[in-house]
Amino acid sequence: MRHAWCLFLALVWGCSQDAERTVRALNARSKPQAPILVKATSRALAPGVYEVEASVTPTSAVGHVTIDALLPRGAVAESQPSASFGATGRGVTRRMTVRVGAAEPAEVIVRAHVGIAGGVRSRGTIVRLGNTDRVSPHAAPAPAATVTLPGGARVAVVRSP
Numbered sequence: 001m002r003h004a005w006c007l008f009l010a011l012v013w014g015c016s017q018d019a020e021r022t023v024r025a026l027n028a029r030s031k032p033q034a035p036i037l038v039k040a041t042s043r044a045l046a047p048g049v050y051e052v053e054a055s056v057t058p059t060s061a062v063g064h065v066t067i068d069a070l071l072p073r074g075a076v077a078e079s080q081p082s083a084s085f086g087a088t089g090r091g092v093t094r095r096m097t098v099r100v101g102a103a104e105p106a107e108v109i110v111r112a113h114v115g116i117a118g119g120v121r122s123r124g125t126i127v128r129l130g131n132t133d134r135v136s137p138h139a140a141p142a143p144a145a146t147v148t149l150p151g152g153a154r155v156a157v158v159r160s161p
């Protein structure tokens with residue numbers, strides 16, 4: 001019996017070591033991320049007119065920075081919705097401001113591309129225009145019914161239109 005217990009402990013210890021190595025290997029092979037922080041804010045200038053400010057800060061030196069604002073259908077940019085910058089050092093913030101005419105509520109996607117050794121990497125964020133208290137068009141629908149499963153658990157069921 002003692003030998004069986006020792007064999008069990010050795011097996012568990014060996015499996016945990018293999019699992020740890022597997023997780024490290026998967027993380028090492030995951031897709032590289034863009035070495036930047038992207039932030040965006042908006043403010044109303046007049047009814048239906050907003051100013052979107054995007055800031056991009058590299059966490060390591062990059063070859064170039066490009067910032068784009070992707071506007072929703074029906075929105076109009078009153079100024080250029082993209083900006084390009086040359087080589088940018090670590091911690092140096094690049095900014096772009098664009099005026100947008102849009103019905104509210106609307107969402108603007110701000111994305112940044114940076115040139116690094118081996119290619120170009122991107123990262124983005126979303127900024128809301130207008131009344132942010134309104135429900136987003138991407139919000140989950142309300143549950144349509146509640147069902148009791150055979151085990152006694154109650155589950156909310158959502159049906160798409």
